[in-house]
Amino acid sequence: xxxxxxxxxxxxxxxxxxxxxxxxxxxxxxxxxxxxxxxxxxxxxxxxxxxxxx
Numbered sequence: 001x002x003x004x005x006x007x008x009x010x011x012x013x014x015x016x017x018x019x020x021x022x023x024x025x026x027x028x029x030x031x032x033x034x035x036x037x038x039x040x041x042x043x044x045x046x047x048x049x050x051x052x053x054x
Contacts, residue, residue, distance in 0.1 A: 023044045023045060023046055024044075024046070024050075024054065026043070026044055027040050027044045027046055027050075027051050027054055028054050030043070030044075031051065031054055037051050037052065
């Protein structure tokens with residue numbers, strides 16, 4: 001693997017991790033507002049278990 005390929009993979013990984021973190025933060029705010037877990041799941045794509053563990 002070349003250095004350019006590794007750098008591209010690292011950027012993609014960081015971007016994906018950022019998207020997941022954003023979903024988690026959105027779910028936390030929604031949960032704090034009293035929004036039902038099922039609706040949070042539909043909007044964020046997170047599982048019920050993931051949301052319950054927040």
